[in-house]
Amino acid sequence: MNAPTRQLSRGRSVRIALAASSLAALSIVGCARNGPLASAKVSQAERAVDEAQQAGAAVRAPLELRAAQDKLTTAQTAMAKGKNDQAIRAAEQAVIDGEYARALAANQRANSVADEIGQYIKVLRQELDRLPK
Numbered sequence: 525m526n527a528p529t530r531q532l533s534r535g536r537s538v539r540i541a542l543a544a545s546s547l548a549a550l551s552i553v554g555c556a557r558n559g560p561l562a563s564a565k566v567s568q569a570e571r572a573v574d575e576a577q578q579a580g581a582a583v584r585a586p587l588e589l590r591a592a593q594d595k596l597t598t599a600q601t602a603m604a605k606g607k608n609d610q611a612i613r614a615a616e617q618a619v620i621d622g623e624y625a626r627a628l629a630a631n632q633r634a635n636s637v638a639d640e641i642g643q644y645i646k647v648l649r650q651e652l653d654r655l656p657k
Contacts, residue, residue: 558608558609558612559608561608561612562599562602562603562608562609562611562612562615563603565599565611565612565615565616565619566596566599566600566603566611566615568615568619569592569595569596569599569614569615569616569618569619569622570596572592572618572619572621572622572623572626573589573592573593573596573618573622575622575623575626576588576589576592576622576623576625576626576629577589579625579626579629579630579633580629580633581625581626581628581629583629584628584629584632584633585624585625585626585628585629585632588621588624588625588628589621589622589625591621591625592618592619592621592622592624592625593618595614595615595617595618595621596614596615596618596622598610598614598618599611599612599614599615599618602614
């Protein structure tokens, strides 16, 4: 190889190395930029799971609550490993599952109350029918 070709080859290698370094740096900055978003999403997922538990989802919607808890754990693990995009996606899914579990639990509770009130109304009607006319 003659000197001008070596110079060209060396120059190209330097440019490729610089480009690779730049891409790596941008990737790191991109991941760091998503860090606060990932943290916020995981916190939102934690609240959604807590609210579902408080609504009685452990008894009334256990499968849905478990799905939310599993996705929350996945989000927390991904965030701890610096996989912010994965953490964001898992946290968003955990929020949806947590809200669904809470809604199911609330719906079942409302149905139970409605059934109970229906029974009281039935008993009251029977008592009214027994009264002399």
